[in-house]
Amino acid sequence: MEIILLERIEKLGGIGDVVTVKNGFARNYLLPNNKALRANEANKKLFEANRAKIESDNADRRAAAEGRAKDIDGKQVVLIRQASNTGQLYGSVSVRDILDALIEDGATNLTKAMFELERPIKSLGLFDVKVKLHPEVAVTVGVNVARSPDEAEMQKQGIDVIAAMFEEEQAAAAAVALEPDSEDEFDDAAPPSDAPAAEAPAADEDEDA
DSSP, X not given: OEEEESSOBTTTBOTTOEEEOOHHHIIIIITTTTSEEEOSHHHHHHHHHHHHXXXXXXXXXXXXXXXXXXXXXXXXXXXXXXXXXXXXXEEEEOHHHHHHHHHHTTOOSOOGGGEEOSSOEEESEEEEEEEEEETTEEEEEEEEEESSHHHHHHHHTTOOHHHHHHXXXXXXXXXXXXXXXXXXXXXXXXXXXXXXXOOOOOOOGGGGO
16 A cells, blocks of 8 residues: 655654555554545645645654653662572563653653563563653663662673672582591590590410419
């Protein structure tokens, strides 16, 4: 289907471009969200008659988005979750979780549709998530998923929490292996000083004869 773009669409084009897209993409996303018009003669004339206003409105929205971008670009939110010793979460972190954390931190005018997260986060660590505030304005926010605030701080400093924990366990296991066995200590110990002395052998009777 041929359409006229009413805003910049990544990998398609900018305002006023006439492009061809799959019918489903146009009908299910672009047209109902007022991001495009069918490219027929009537709509082409309509677009040209309103081009100046469309471009002006887009510029206003872009400027507003750029203002908001300064407040959240590079911001990092901490999400405390339970996880196994291998770092796998008992559950996952979704766009809704990240959005709620940003709103709690003071961010405004954000929606789930702005976030680009291919799949839920299912492990501990630091993650960068792209947020599109406007078709021409995108920022990156950090998501620090940890089991505790202390571990979150360690991760923020660049420490791999799981690797550090594994090293500690290895060191503890090595220390235990070096400890002497308690049974061996008793086996090798000398008899106590108050143990009865061994009896002397009996004298040979022939010596007195």
